[in-house]
Amino acid sequence: MDSFTGKLAVVTGGGSGMGRELVWQLAAQGCSVAACDWHADAVTETAAMARAGAPPDVRVTSHACDVSDEAQVLRFRDELLEAHASDHVDLVFSNAGIGGGGSFVKDGQEDWERVFAVDWWGVYYCARAFLPLLIASGDGVLVNTSSVNGLWASLGAGAPNTAYSTAKFAVRGFSEALIEDLRANAPGVRVAVVMPGHVGTDIVANSIRAHGLPEPEQMSDAQVEELIPRNAQAELTRAGALPEGASADDLRQLLVQGNADFRDKAPLSAAAAATIILDGVQSGAWRILVGEDAKMIDAAVRAKPEAAYDYAELFGELAEEWPQETLSSSVGMRRLDHRLAVPLIDQHAAAAAGQLGERAVQARVDQPLGGLHRAAPGGVRIVVPDSEQRPAERFPMIHRHDKQGVVA
Numbered sequence: 001m002d003s004f005t006g007k008l009a010v011v012t013g014g015g016s017g018m019g020r021e022l023v024w025q026l027a028a029q030g031c032s033v034a035a036c037d038w039h040a041d042a043v044t045e046t047a048a049m050a051r052a053g054a055p056p057d058v059r060v061t062s063h064a065c066d067v068s069d070e071a072q073v074l075r076f077r078d079e080l081l082e083a084h085a086s087d088h089v090d091l092v093f094s095n096a097g098i099g100g101g102g103s104f105v106k107d108g109q110e111d112w113e114r115v116f117a118v119d120w121w122g123v124y125y126c127a128r129a130f131l132p133l134l135i136a137s138g139d140g141v142l143v144n145t146s147s148v149n150g151l152w153a154s155l156g157a158g159a160p161n162t163a164y165s166t167a168k169f170a171v172r173g174f175s176e177a178l179i180e181d182l183r184a185n186a187p188g189v190r191v192a193v194v195m196p197g198h199v200g201t202d203i204v205a206n207s208i209r210a211h212g213l214p215e216p217e218q219m220s221d222a223q224v225e226e227l228i229p230r231n232a233q234a235e236l237t238r239a240g241a242l243p244e245g246a247s248a249d250d251l252r253q254l255l256v257q258g259n260a261d262f263r264d265k266a267p268l269s270a271a272a273a274a275t276i277i278l279d280g281v282q283s284g285a286w287r288i289l290v291g292e293d294a295k296m297i298d299a300a301v302r303a304k305p306e307a308a309y310d311y312a313e314l315f316g317e318l319a320e321e322w323p324q325e326t327l328s329s330s331v332g333m334r335r336l337d338h339r340l341a342v343p344l345i346d347q348h349a350a351a352a353a354g355q356l357g358e359r360a361v362q363a364r365v366d367q368p369l370g371g372l373h374r375a376a377p378g379g380v381r382i383v384v385p386d387s388e389q390r391p392a393e394r395f396p397m398i399h400r401h402d403k404q405g406v407v408a
């Protein structure tokens with residue numbers, strides 16, 4: 001696809017984060033967009049801002065739709081075809097997603113299934129609903145958002161991520177399986193799977209809302225205690241992230257700070273991530289890794305599949321390879337998620353520090369970072385190196401883009 005100009009794109013989860021940025025960037029490049037979100041106001045706002053930055057002939061529409069409900073997806077499809085007076089769509093970005101359902105053992109079935117329904121069934125229903133319209137385009141692209149948790153099913157020591165990883169593995173498997181199916185049966189359509197690492201968005205706060213919880217400031221003591229259970233509090237206190245005998249207000253503050261840090265201290269902004277995704281789609285890539293941390297995890301897991309869940313072994317060698325780097329955040333930052341027991345400390349960083357010693361890991365005790373990083377024992381963080389500092393041949397990913405915006 002040479003250009004997005006004059007095309008019609010569908011974006012799910014357009015009310016925030018990468019979805020919102022995709023809408024803005026597509027519209028600015030002359031692409032009409034039908035965006036949906038289950039937060040109608042948020043996606044209405046996205047569309048208004050997209051129109052303001054788009055050429056006059058571009059049409060941007062917003063639609064209320066919960067992608068985990070097939071009937072709503074079909075209604076969204078019908079609405080957008082009418083609104084855009086079209087009989088086809090050229091691009092579908094199945095981007096909507098939430099976190100949560102971390103533990104299969106301890107979390108409730110309802111929470112687990114909610115995450116799976118949005119992150120897997122949402123992608124599946126959109127593929128079912130929109131594939132005929134992509135075929136009708138003659139040059140259609142289905143872009144499914146998975147995650148690094150589609151290739152690595154954990155967030156590190158003590159932080160299971162079962163519902164999300166299961167769904168994201170399914171998205172990746174489905175997308176890869178479609179490659180041959182489309183080639184054989186719908187050659188005018190191709191598929192791309194997007195695997196972001198840590199991208200600065202409000203997904204933590206949005207996921208808490210998606211599980212029916214109020215904003216942290218409005219949470220009852222019981223709710224906040226459930227979200228950050230006693231054992232996690234003890235760990236956080238040991239790590240210096242919470243005072244001794246932390247009150248419910250301290251816990252609320254930690255949640256607020258955790259979301260802000262996830263968004264503001266990410267190695268990659270949502271805008272930069274959207275640019276990487278669009279460049280990847282335009283280049284014809286089917287596998288789009290977003291961010292250096294995603295590339296690092298992909299490389300590590302492929303190099304040592306047996307060590308995928310032995311974190312010191314998995315990341316240790318990589319840390320050895322780049323001993324001088326500033327330390328990373330990404331895996332640890334991704335762990336602040338609904339019912340992750342909020343182990344804000346990057347435990348695998350700590351483990352790696354213990355096992356690799358000074359050479360591989362720098363202690364950054366004075367680093368004036370947010371609560372998450374200050375929480376790390378000894379101020380330790382593991383590095384995600386900049387692309388420029390790494391020989392590209394070490395990372396023979398199909399992803400061909402290294403454009404990366406760094407959040408200041």
Ligand SMILES: NC(=O)c1ccc[n+]([C@@H]2O[C@H](COP(=O)([O-])OP(=O)(O)OC[C@H]3O[C@@H](n4cnc5c(N)ncnc54)[C@H](O)[C@@H]3O)[C@@H](O)[C@H]2O)c1
Pocket residue numbers: 012013014015016017018019036037038039042065066067068095096097098099118122145146147148195196197198199200201202203204206207210270334
């Ligand atoms: N931010 C990250 O670090 C990261 C990393 C890997 C993968 N991802 C994935 O990228 C995608 C975008 O995430 P983001 O970080 O921009 O999150 P975000 O929370 O900023 O945006 C997601 C949007 O999807 C919407 N949404 C959620 N469930 C929905 C549903 N059932 N129906 C319709 N809309 C729904 C939300 O309201 C929100 O506007 C998700 O699939 C997420 O899992 C994010």
